[in-house]
Amino acid sequence: MAAVLIVGAGPTGLTLACGLARLGAKVRIIDKSPEFQSSSRGKGLNTRSLEVLADLGIGDRLLAAGRTRLPFRKYFAGEFVADADLSLDSAPTPDAPYPGGLFLPQFRVEELLREQLATYGVKVELGVELADFSQDEHHVTVTLADGGRITADYLVGCDGGRSPVRKRLGLGFEGSSDPEQAMVCGDVEVDGLDRTVWHQWFGPEGAVLLCPFEGSEKWQFQASPEREASGAEVEPSLESFQRIFDRCAGLPDVRLRNATWLSTWRVNVRMADRYRVGRVLIAGDAAHVHPIAGGLGMNTGIQDAWNLGWKLAHVVTGQAEPGLLDTYEEERLPIAAWTLNLTSATLSTMNESIRTPGVGIESGFTPDLTGLGIGYRRSSLSDDRLGGSLRAGDRAPDAPLLGPDATPTRLFDLYAGGHFTLLSFGHPAPELETAVRSVAIDAGPGSFDDVDGHARRAYGVDGAALVLVRPDNHIALTARADDAAAVRAYLAGLGR
Numbered sequence: 001m002a003a004v005l006i007v008g009a010g011p012t013g014l015t016l017a018c019g020l021a022r023l024g025a026k027v028r029i030i031d032k033s034p035e036f037q038s039s040s041r042g043k044g045l046n047t048r049s050l051e052v053l054a055d056l057g058i059g060d061r062l063l064a065a066g067r068t069r070l071p072f073r074k075y076f077a078g079e080f081v082a083d084a085d086l087s088l089d090s091a092p093t094p095d096a097p098y099p100g101g102l103f104l105p106q107f108r109v110e111e112l113l114r115e116q117l118a119t120y121g122v123k124v125e126l127g128v129e130l131a132d133f134s135q136d137e138h139h140v141t142v143t144l145a146d147g148g149r150i151t152a153d154y155l156v157g158c159d160g161g162r163s164p165v166r167k168r169l170g171l172g173f174e175g176s177s178d179p180e181q182a183m184v185c186g187d188v189e190v191d192g193l194d195r196t197v198w199h200q201w202f203g204p205e206g207a208v209l210l211c212p213f214e215g216s217e218k219w220q221f222q223a224s225p226e227r228e229a230s231g232a233e234v235e236p237s238l239e240s241f242q243r244i245f246d247r248c249a250g251l252p253d254v255r256l257r258n259a260t261w262l263s264t265w266r267v268n269v270r271m272a273d274r275y276r277v278g279r280v281l282i283a284g285d286a287a288h289v290h291p292i293a294g295g296l297g298m299n300t301g302i303q304d305a306w307n308l309g310w311k312l313a314h315v316v317t318g319q320a321e322p323g324l325l326d327t328y329e330e331e332r333l334p335i336a337a338w339t340l341n342l343t344s345a346t347l348s349t350m351n352e353s354i355r356t357p358g359v360g361i362e363s364g365f366t367p368d369l370t371g372l373g374i375g376y377r378r379s380s381l382s383d384d385r386l387g388g389s390l391r392a393g394d395r396a397p398d399a400p401l402l403g404p405d406a407t408p409t410r411l412f413d414l415y416a417g418g419h420f421t422l423l424s425f426g427h428p429a430p431e432l433e434t435a436v437r438s439v440a441i442d443a444g445p446g447s448f449d450d451v452d453g454h455a456r457r458a459y460g461v462d463g464a465a466l467v468l469v470r471p472d473n474h475i476a477l478t479a480r481a482d483d484a485a486a487v488r489a490y491l492a493g494l495g496r
């Protein structure tokens with residue numbers, strides 16, 4: 001019997017499956033689709049998602065598959081206006097190794113996650129559709145569309161915006177929909193355009209954007225829909241995309257061909273009122289949908305799964321009490337509310353920029369979109385006893401260190417793997433009975449050396465202190481260096 005059944009093998013379900021499998025949880029992941037998705041949809045990973053996926057072991061493969069530099073080339077009323085290169089403002093810093101986001105199509109992210117999942121012996125079961133489920137005190141039983149059954153300890157619906165799991169739980173999905181605010185999108189091949197920039201044509205005729213992808217002939221097409229004389233929207237098709245392009249871009253030599261995905265996206269701003277009912281949870285688009293402006297859909301789903309993964313793994317492997325699962329909703333539901341507001345504001349800014357010559361969609365890009373600032377200070381899992389600049393709940397930053405044998409390493413290397421890490425600044429690490437990785441820094445022989453004081457600066461520690469870091473690389477606890485009892489009590493509180 002599976003400990004966890006994940007419904008939906010999009011980026012959320014796959015991240016969750018990897019997070020569970022690497023910690024030894026028995027997981028199954030099903031998807032109703034008969035084949036893997038091949039559409040580009042989410043075309044960017046933000047900085048925090050890169051950190052998360054690097055911890056899961058696919059950072060280098062993602063960087064090799066994507067593009068960190070993709071200038072936006074803006075045209076207005078058919079005339080070239082300017083290039084904006086966001087990558088020029090970003091460089092790696094000691095506390096954040098990824099200088100910016102990464103452009104790559106969602107199908108590549110999913111492919112790499114599936115490869116990683118396969119290394120744990122887990123494969124996505126395609127063509128397997130959840131039809132219904134029931135739960136009791138001990139199990140969840142899922143009925144499949146073909147009449148089969150799967151029993152698991154927990155069920156997680158990562159089944160997208162129309163989530164059957166959310167609907168069958170009867171959860172509210174409050175918010176607004178604006179069917180008039182629509183965008184047609186698809187994947188096409190393009191002859192006659194420079195592949196080194198993201199082309200963005202704006203003007204009185206509407207907008208059309210063509211984004212090239214690394215290692216693929218595909219470009220993502222996004223545009224204001226074509227309309228009939230009656231005002232009715234024209235269904236997306238290659239012919240309609242070409243007409244929109246000709247009208248907005250006015251480049252008769254550029255031809256679109258081989259459309260492999262055609263779709264219409266409409267503005268929905270909604271979120272679930274609960275993320276857990278007993279043994280059933282939801283994550284990703286199943287829990288929240290919002291404007292794609294700013295590119296946070298896939299990213300927020302990946303980060304939901306990152307938050308839930310270690311908690312669920314600890315519960316099903318008997319290391320934590322089920323109550324730990326309540327902190328998933330406690331921490332991530334406010335992030336969804338914040339994301340709905342942020343992306344709605346970003347959409348308004350971008351809509352305005354489309355109408356303004358000389359202003360590009362980059363005007364809507366703010367540091368909030370990196371995800372680095374997301375934290376859980378108010379969470380019941382955050383125990384801050386020092387009140388420094390970095391608090392319990394905050395993202396645990398990176399820093400370069402020299403190991404006891406003078407080998408260069410990084411805090412992120414020491415965190416990777418899904419375990420708790422105890423940093424002990426200026427004091428030998430206390431002995432702990434549990435499987436926590438102890439890292440003494442500037443604490444005499446055998447400890448790590450804080451190169452140029454980066455770690456101390458990033459963690460706001462002058463003298464001696466203890467910092468317990470969660471498996472998802474957020475700070476669990478800060479305490480005095482001699483207060484090992486606080487660490488023991490914290491871990492005992494999880495039921496470990």
Ligand SMILES: Cc1cc2nc3c(=O)[nH]c(=O)nc-3n(C[C@H](O)[C@H](O)[C@H](O)COP(=O)(O)OP(=O)(O)OC[C@H]3O[C@@H](n4cnc5c(N)ncnc54)[C@H](O)[C@@H]3O)c2cc1C
Pocket residue numbers: 007008009010011012013030031032033037041042043044106128129130131158159160161163164185265283284285286292294295296297298299300301
């Ligand atoms: C044009 C476009 C551009 C976008 N750009 C970005 C961007 O730049 N950045 C970004 O972060 N996001 C972007 N997004 C949003 C992003 O694509 C979604 O937020 C993301 O796919 C959500 O991932 P998910 O895993 O939660 O759900 P999904 O990817 O929707 O996956 C859900 C899966 O569940 C399966 N499923 C559903 N019902 C069942 C069932 N009953 N039984 C079994 N399986 C089931 C489905 O087949 C599907 O595979 C964009 C979306 C679009 C359309």
